[in-house]
Amino acid sequence: MDATGPGNNPDSGPSIVIAGGGTAGHIEPALAVGEALRRRHNATVTALGTSRGLESDLVPGRGFDLRMIDPVPVPRKVSADLFKLPFRVVKAVLQARRVLKDVGAQVLFGTGGYVAAPAYIAARTLNIPFFVLETNALAGMANKLGVRLGGTGLNAVAGSGMPGEVVGIPVRPGLGEDRDGNAVAYAREEFGLADDRRTLLVTGGSQGAASINRAVEEAVPQLIEAGYQILHAYGAKNDPPATVDDFYVTMPYIHDMSGALTVADMIVCRSGAMTVAEVTAAGVPAVYVPLPHGNGEQGRNARQVVEEGAARLVDDSALTPQLLVEQVNEILGDEEQLRKMRSAATRSSTGDVSEQLADRVVAAMF
Structure with a gap:
């Protein structure tokens, strides 16, 4: 892998990129795993996001470096936007590749949303191992694509329609706790x-x-x-x-x-x-x-x-x-x-x- 980022520094922890965007349902599980990576493995964690979601509000507030790429929504009807889709995908994939190479990413962890599909394609072209976590009861298109591209599929619940082990949903530690009042x-x-x-x-x-x-x-x-x-x-x-x-x-x-x-x-x-x-x-x-x-x-x-x-x-x-x-x-x-x-x-x-x-x-x- 051609990378010169922090992941290649033997004195630092691993360099991991998380990709989950749009709604809190995509972002929060990615951040929960990112926090565990920092806490348990001293990892350098970089988040990929787009301007279409809540990333700009949620990610920096949790102390993660946020790198933005163009969103790639898939049009539901035949239109001019549908014919522009291949060019938008290529542009977003190239942007994601630059981020992965810049930070020396060693693994990608994705949870779906507009940012996920370009990230999965970029990781596949760079031979970076990647994980695909589906947190919903029915899997989305981006995550299904990620598994087809060779990502390791993980499901929050059984029967999502996406291959992969059922692992549950990662959440922030300490939710609801009040040990000292x-x-x-x-x-x-x-x-x-x-x-x-x-x-x-x-x-x-x-x-x-x-x-x-x-x-x-x-x-x-x-x-x-x-x-x-x-x-x-x-x-x-x-x-x-x-x-x-x-x-x-x-x-x-x-x-x-x-x-x-x-x-x-x-x-x-x-x-x-x-x-x-x-x-x-x-x-x-x-x-x-x-x-x-x-x-x-x-x-x-x-x-x-x-x-x-x-x-x-x-x-x-x-x-x-x-x-x-x-x-x-x-x-x-x-x-x-x-x-x-x-x-x-x-x-x-x-x-x-x-x-x-x-x-x-x-x-x-x-």
């Missing part, structure tokens, strides 16, 4: 929450969810009257809720999701694969409202934890303010139910997947 106190201060009310966390994912937003806002008076407080991430592309109350804290996006999960007693949210993994690892009882579009993968993502008793599932079309109030009262208002769901979530924890994958990534160098 300082984490909860800090999170309450950070978000402006009271210390004498149970906290309902609500999020529709990085883009927000209009249906969840509507139901929550209309339910606010009843929930606050019942003695709860609400931390609501409504999504940067949505209008802020008009309701104002001292016990209703709203923001477009929660950057410190670890802190939010630490202080949350319950969550209402979509059921993206990474969201389900993090919420479960944090031991937070959940009501999942799967995205009503697409192939139904969000419902599949939550199926196991629902069966285990750690969460409930509500169809998007069935979500009303009154149903939301009923669900919150049945969980937060019932000490025994809350305890059972927390216990079920803890038993279903994803464990040390990020550490295991980090070790496998490094072993692939030898």
